[in-house]
Amino acid sequence: MILDLERFQAQARPRWTRLESLLAALESRPDRRLNPAEAEQLQELYAHTALDLNRVTHGALAHDLRQYLERLVARAYAELYYAPPMASEMWQPHRWLRIFTAFPEAFRRQSRYFALAVLITVLGCALGGLAVRYDPASVDVLLPANYLRNPGQRVHEEEKGLSRRLPSAQTEAAFSAHLITHNIQVALLAAALGVTFGIGTALLLFENGVLLGAVAVRYTQQGFGLFMTAWLLPHGVFEIPSILIAGQAGFYLARLLLRRREDRNVRQSMREWLVLIAGLAMMLVWAGMMEAFFSQHHEPVLPYGFKVAVGTAELALLTIYLLLTGQRKTGAGARVRVPSENK
Amino acid sequence: MTDFQPIRFPTTAELNIATSEGVIFRLPLAAPASRLYAMLFDTAIVLGAVNGVGLMVYWLFAKAPGFGFMVITLAEFAVGFAYGALLEGFWNGQTIGKRLFHLRVIDQAGLPLRIEQAWVRNLMRVFDVLPFAYLVGGIAALSSPLMQRFGDRVAGTLVVRQTPLAAPAEEFWTRQKYNSFMDYPTIAMHLRRAASPELASLIQDALRRRNELAPYARREIYRELATYVQCEISPFPDELVEMLSDEQYLINAAGVLFGANGCRAFTVNH
Numbered sequence: 136m137i138l139d140l141e142r143f144q145a146q147a148r149p150r151w152t153r154l155e156s157l158l159a160a161l162e163s164r165p166d167r168r169l170n171p172a173e174a175e176q177l178q179e180l181y182a183h184t185a186l187d188l189n190r191v192t193h194g195a196l197a198h199d200l201r202q203y204l205e206r207l208v209a210r211a212y213a214e215l216y217y218a219p220p221m222a223s224e225m226w227q228p229h230r231w232l233r234i235f236t237a238f239p240e241a242f243r244r245q246s247r248y249f250a251l252a253v254l255i256t257v258l259g260c261a262l263g264g265l266a267v268r269y270d271p272a273s274v275d276v277l278l279p280a281n282y283l284r285n286p287g288q289r290v291h292e293e294e295k296g297l298s299r300r301l302p303s304a305q306t307e308a309a310f311s312a313h314l315i316t317h318n319i320q321v322a323l324l325a326a327a328l329g330v331t332f333g334i335g336t337a338l339l340l341f342e343n344g345v346l347l348g349a350v351a352v353r354y355t356q357q358g359f360g361l362f363m364t365a366w367l368l369p370h371g372v373f374e375i376p377s378i379l380i381a382g383q384a385g386f387y388l389a390r391l392l393l394r395r396r397e398d399r400n401v402r403q404s405m406r407e408w409l410v411l412i413a414g415l416a417m418m419l420v421w422a423g424m425m426e427a428f429f430s431q432h433h434e435p436v437l438p439y440g441f442k443v444a445v446g447t448a449e450l451a452l453l454t455i456y457l458l459l460t461g462q463r464k465t466g467a468g469a470r471v472r473v474p475s476e477n478k
Numbered sequence: 479m480t481d482f483q484p485i486r487f488p489t490t491a492e493l494n495i496a497t498s499e500g501v502i503f504r505l506p507l508a509a510p511a512s513r514l515y516a517m518l519f520d521t522a523i524v525l526g527a528v529n530g531v532g533l534m535v536y537w538l539f540a541k542a543p544g545f546g547f548m549v550i551t552l553a554e555f556a557v558g559f560a561y562g563a564l565l566e567g568f569w570n571g572q573t574i575g576k577r578l579f580h581l582r583v584i585d586q587a588g589l590p591l592r593i594e595q596a597w598v599r600n601l602m603r604v605f606d607v608l609p610f611a612y613l614v615g616g617i618a619a620l621s622s623p624l625m626q627r628f629g630d631r632v633a634g635t636l637v638v639r640q641t642p643l644a645a646p647a648e649e650f651w652t653r654q655k656y657n658s659f660m661d662y663p664t665i666a667m668h669l670r671r672a673a674s675p676e677l678a679s680l681i682q683d684a685l686r687r688r689n690e691l692a693p694y695a696r697r698e699i700y701r702e703l704a705t706y707v708q709c710e711i712s713p714f715p716d717e718l719v720e721m722l723s724d725e726q727y728l729i730n731a732a733g734v735l736f737g738a739n740g741c742r743a744f745t746v747n748h
Contacts, residue, residue, distance in 0.1 A: 182499070188503065198675070209495070212495075220593065305543065308545050309545075312547065316555040405595065409601075412601060
């Protein structure tokens with residue numbers, strides 16, 4: 136077929152200009168919604184311009200024209216096939232508050248990955264604990280920090296408040312911010328390491344478990360078991376589960392990547408991963424505040440029994456929240472299926 | 479609108495999308511260098527904003543530096559993640575740096591980026607940034623046919639070039655009143671048939687960018703191109719060529735390849 140390029144451009148240029156104007160108008164709107172007349176006009180102009188593009192696609196000498204039409208068709212295609220969220224829906228408070236129920240629901244749906252994270256951490260704990268218990272030489276390797284190797288000195292400093300330089304509330308505020316950001320970063324890394332098909336996530340959880348087990352046994356060996364429990368429990372009951380949930384998110388991500396071709400609802404799966412991240416971030420904010428403002432106070436300011444009781448109560452509330460809040464689904468199918476999108 | 483999944487197939491530096499209507503269009507992928515420049519620019523903006531807020535906070539909390547530190551630490555952390563995610567999610571897949579360098583993040587099906595994709599690709603930075611200076615992300619992008627770092631692979635996104643394009647204007651060589659090459663229709667026809675699309679584009683670009691080239695470079699490029707066309711493609715008579723400068727030779731050749739004097743038609747294969 137022979138195409139008169141000049142005449143072709145002269146005839147088609149008005150509709151390209153119309154399409155450009157329509158696209159510019161749509162793209163400048165915050166909600167990018169089309170009314171029926173615009174949708175019809177866009178569809179018609181898109182179809183014609185796509186036909187124009189097909190006509191010049193194999194005409195290699197019209198390189199610029201082809202590029203221009205491709206860009207135009209790509210923009211029109213995006214407007215036609217993309218349904219952006221409504222701005223009015225986006226900013227409704229209940230949509231954002233939904234995270235508080237969506238998180239435990241997602242946690243329960245992906246509970247098998249949580250179980251895997253717990254298993255790996257427990258294995259790490261066992262190894263770290265046994266190593267410290269039966270191989271004293273391993274203490275220097277597993278617990279490089281002096282305050283972990285020699286709990287007595289640490290306990291003395293903590294109980295006397297020797298490590299505080301600024302007024303207490305200020306120190307605690309600064310410390311809580313540091314803890315929150317650091318812990319969220321570590322948790323995010325554990326979740327992101329899912330891209331290594333879960334291997335990185337597993338290693339991180341295992342390492343975390345080894346350290347936890349080693350510290351627990353070391354403190355208990357030296358007679359500071361109660362101090363350690365009172366010290367770690369108030370924030371640890373949120374911090375440790377949140378790292379486990381990060382591991383859960385990491386393994387879930389690994390599953391997504393391995394089975395992406397079979398997963399027909401990638402968007403929902405990504406949302407599930409994001410919900411887990413948002414939930415664990417909220418938990419870590421609480422853990423950071425507890426660690427800075429509560430856990431660092433020891434006897435005689437706060438009796439150890441009281442701290443342990445607070446930690447236990449927190450654990451009970453967290454368990455109830457994660458297991459009972461939101462919609463409850465039963466059956467094997469409910470475990471892997473993500474809910475249908477809210478429209 | 480539809481469940482149809484467009485077929486995508488990457489080439490060296492572009493993504494081809496085949497739509498349900500049978501239309502194929504290409505999206506040029508962003509080069510790693512321009513992505514790096516955009517990222518450095520965005521980093522400068524974030525650091526500037528955080529430090530600006532930091533100065534204000536330190537001033538406000540002069541008597542309570544611990545609280546000031548808390549506010550700054552949390553703000554820095556939140557801005558670091560939210561800057562990219564919010565801007566890309568709500569501003570057409572672009573941050574300020576990306577807009578400046580004409581880049582845009584899109585869904586790998588050729589559609590606009592969704593908000594959750596923006597969050598996923600930005601949260602995944604904690605991995606891409608490892609062990610330092612985006613080494614993991616950089617290697618992943620360079621080894622990926624779609625130039626995707628891990629965050630992009632997980633989120634199903636990619637970064638494309640978004641240079642504004644206007645409808646091509648009429649070129650000056652198509653308006654020549656007289657083209658001496660047209661006095662030799664057989665040779666001119668041979669030129670049209672034998673010139674590859676790459677050669678035609680090269681001649682077109684060389685003429686268009688005439689004023690961007692330094693005089694020496696222009697002379698050399700035009701001489702090489704004219705010599706190549708004359709020797710390898712279609713030898714016009716010496717008595718004609720000797721009267722023409724290399725630039726005029728190329729203008730005439732472009733007039734034959736793209737011009738209106740009976741040469742404006744080209745074949746379209748269907």
